[in-house]
Amino acid sequence: EVSDVSEVVEQVFDNFKMIHPDYVFILDNDVHRPVQAQIYRNHLEQILIILMDNAVKYSQKRKEVHMSYESDTRNLEVAVQDFGEGISQENRDRVFNRFYRVDKARSRTKGGNGLGLAIAKRLIEAYHGKITIESALGQGSVFRVSLPILSDEDAQILTDKKERVQAANDEIPGI
Ligand code: ATP
Numbered sequence: 001e002v003s004d005v006s007e008v009v010e011q012v013f014d015n016f017k018m019i020h021p022d023y024v025f026i027l028d029n030d031v032h033r034p035v036q037a038q039i040y041r042n043h044l045e046q047i048l049i050i051l052m053d054n055a056v057k058y059s060q061k062r063k064e065v066h067m068s069y070e071s072d073t074r075n076l077e078v079a080v081q082d083f084g085e086g087i088s089q090e091n092r093d094r095v096f097n098r099f100y101r102v103d104k105a106r107s108r109t110k111g112g113n114g115l116g117l118a119i120a121k122r123l124i125e126a127y128h129g130k131i132t133i134e135s136a137l138g139q140g141s142v143f144r145v146s147l148p149i150l151s152d153e154d155a156q157i158l159t160d161k162k163e164r165v166q167a168a169n170d171e172i173p174g175i
Pocket residue numbers: 050054055057058082084085086087095100101102103107111112113114115116117118141
């Protein structure tokens with residue numbers, strides 16, 4: 001399925017704005033620009049919800065969250081930035097492990113069980129994408145998701161292939 005990424009980003013953005021009126025949400029793109037990527041809309045939505053949910057949960061003192069998306073011909077990048085607790089260098093890889101939580105005692109009061117980022121990472125990798133963290137303790141974090149975009153040429157190759165398979169099937173009697 002080909003999704004319009006800008007539409008999904010903007011929808012998640014609007015939902016968070018509504019659910020968390022005490023936070024300031026800023027979409028760093030000024031013009032709505034359609035960006036197509038080969039990903040299930042629900043999957044992209046789930047990835048963004050996990051990142052936005054964390055950005056809100058772990059930034060109680062400066063309640064500001066930014067989202068942005070950009071693309072070139074090969075890749076799409078969506079970023080979620082908060083100005084909260086941050087993640088130490090040693091924890092930056094671990095947070096993608098299942099059930100890993102940086103501050104077990106304190107985090108317990110915030111709910112969650114350390115699965116969100118593990119799920120997000122699996123989904124992203126299933127689409128041959130990448131997720132990275134830039135962070136400074138006490139200052140905040142940026143999570144960047146990059147996903148490959150199908151060029152028109154690649155999309156055409158896939159369509160041609162599908163049609164050839166279909167045609168071959170049509171020629172086989174009894175199917
Ligand atoms: P849930 O399963 O509900 O998502 P969770 O938030 O604990 O619970 P993850 O999303 O996998 O699980 O995050 C793992 C850990 O990484 C968190 O417990 C938290 O310590 C840390 N973390 C995640 N996002 C951020 C963030 N934006 N800022 C600071 N720490 C973060």
